[in-house]
Amino acid sequence: MAVHPIRILGDPVLRRKAKRVPKSALSAVEGIDASIHRLIEDMIDSMRAASGVGLAAPQIGVSLRVIVIGLPDEEPFALINPEIVKRSGERQVEEGCLSVPGYRAELTRSLTVVAKGLDAQGRPLRIKARDDLLAEALEHEIDHINGILYIDHLPSLDALVKIEAEEEPARR
Numbered sequence: 001m002a003v004h005p006i007r008i009l010g011d012p013v014l015r016r017k018a019k020r021v022p023k024s025a026l027s028a029v030e031g032i033d034a035s036i037h038r039l040i041e042d043m044i045d046s047m048r049a050a051s052g053v054g055l056a057a058p059q060i061g062v063s064l065r066v067i068v069i070g071l072p073d074e075e076p077f078a079l080i081n082p083e084i085v086k087r088s089g090e091r092q093v094e095e096g097c098l099s100v101p102g103y104r105a106e107l108t109r110s111l112t113v114v115a116k117g118l119d120a121q122g123r124p125l126r127i128k129a130r131d132d133l134l135a136e137a138l139e140h141e142i143d144h145i146n147g148i149l150y151i152d153h154l155p156s157l158d159a160l161v162k163i164e165a166e167e168e169p170a171r172r
Helices: 034-049 133-145
Strands: 054-056 066-069 077-088 091-097 100-109 112-118 124-130
Touching: 034 054, 034 066, 034 077, 054 133, 066 133, 077 124, 077 133, 091 133, 100 133, 112 133, 124 133
Parallel strands: none
Antiparallel strands: 054 066, 066 077, 077 112, 091 100, 112 124
16 A cells, blocks of 8 residues: 655654554444554555564554564564553563664563454454564564553663664564
8 A cells, every 4th residue: 555654763653652443443343444454554565665574553653553563474464452461481582673773682572472452354363472573573563552662671772782774684
């Protein structure tokens, strides 16, 4: 559909807690309304254009609780009004972010994550991810819709490592 510019650190939309997608846009009979479908398509296009593995609606300036995740070699999917319902364990990961370009850092994420929300058709969806990129992406993107950036998990900004464009890994 459309590729939108990614909002960068300093943009106030990234620090606001996003609003839930209203029930009026989530009909049990008709599914998700067209505006939310367009948003999801635009988010997937924007994520792919930026070589990311995940994107939250605030990253394209839309303060709604919608995320998309597109792991390598898998079809991307959306979660509407997602929340993490359980997490356990800890592990160290190296993470970057489309909204904090040119940097990455090592931080602590959960070993196991259980998230729930609605899929792009408005059906309830529950995802369990353990010790993988999906677990990390779920935490990262759900943080975004809560106004939290990965840099907020660092002991200080001195933990950020500047990277050259050609060595940048897939970012969330």
